[in-house]
Amino acid sequence: MSKKPKRGAPTIDMTAMVDVAFLLLTFFILTTTRFREEQKIEVDTPSSVSTIELEDQGLCIISVADDGRVFIGYSDIMTREAVLGRFIEEKLSEEGKSISADGASYFSTVQEFGVPEKEFTAWLNGETKNEEGEDVTLEDFPHPGIPTPDPDSATTEDPNELKDWIRWGRMADQRMRFAIKGDGKTQYEVISNVISSLQDWNVNQFSLITEQEDGGAEGEESHSGE
Numbered sequence: 001m002s003k004k005p006k007r008g009a010p011t012i013d014m015t016a017m018v019d020v021a022f023l024l025l026t027f028f029i030l031t032t033t034r035f036r037e038e039q040k041i042e043v044d045t046p047s048s049v050s051t052i053e054l055e056d057q058g059l060c061i062i063s064v065a066d067d068g069r070v071f072i073g074y075s076d077i078m079t080r081e082a083v084l085g086r087f088i089e090e091k092l093s094e095e096g097k098s099i100s101a102d103g104a105s106y107f108s109t110v111q112e113f114g115v116p117e118k119e120f121t122a123w124l125n126g127e128t129k130n131e132e133g134e135d136v137t138l139e140d141f142p143h144p145g146i147p148t149p150d151p152d153s154a155t156t157e158d159p160n161e162l163k164d165w166i167r168w169g170r171m172a173d174q175r176m177r178f179a180i181k182g183d184g185k186t187q188y189e190v191i192s193n194v195i196s197s198l199q200d201w202n203v204n205q206f207s208l209i210t211e212q213e214d215g216g217a218e219g220e221e222s223h224s225g226e
Contacts (some may be wrong), residue, residue: 070194107124
C-alpha cells in the first residue's frame with residue numbers, strides 16, 4: 001500500500017517585497033519632503049572687555065610689541081628705585097661699577113623700558129654714541145627689548161633676563177600685581193615665554209591688557225589667571 005507524501009506548510013520569500021517596500025518608502029520621502037536651503041548661522045561672540053579696572057599703584061606691566069620685543073615697567077617710583085638698587089647690587093657691585101645720580105633719577109621716571117642688562121649701564125650713564133660720534137641721550141637710547149627666551153632652554157649665553165626683573169620687582173614689593181599687555185598681532189611664543197617666566201616665580205595670577213573694542217571704556221581690562 002503506497003503512502004501519501006507529506007506536505008509541508010507553504011512558505012513565501014519576503015526578501016523581494018521588503019526591498020520593494022523600502023524603495024517605495026524612499027521614493028515617497030524624496031518626492032514629498034521639501035528640504036530647506038542652507039542658512040547661515042550668526043554667532044554672537046561674547047565681548048572680551050571686562051569692567052575690572054587695574055589700579056595704578058603696585059603694578060608691573062610687561063608689554064609685548066608686535067615684533068616680539070618685550071618691555072617692562074613699574075608703576076611706583078619707590079619700586080623703580082628699589083629695583084635699580086637690586087640690579088646694581090647683583091650685576092655691578094662685583095665689577096666696581098655703578099649708575100650715575102642723573103641716570104638713577106631718570107630711571108625713576110621711566111614708565112617702561114626694554115634695554116638688555118649688558119647695555120643697561122651704558123644707557124643710564126650716557127656712555128653711548130651714535131654713528132656721528134655724538135652722545136646718545138637717555139630718551140633716544142634704543143630699546144631692543146628684554147631677552148625673554150624659553151625659560152626651559154635659556155642658557156648663560158642666552159639668559160632669560162625678564163625673570164631677573166620679575167624677581168627684583170617682587171623683592172621690592174611683595175604684594176605687586178602683574179599684567180601682560182599685547183594684542184591680536186602679538187607672537188604667541190613670546191607671550192608663552194612671558195607667562196612661563198612669571199610662573200617660575202609663582203606668579204599664577206595676572207591680568208591681560210589688550211586694545212579696547214569699539215565702545216569699550218578707557219581703563220577696562222581683560223582679566224586672566226590660573
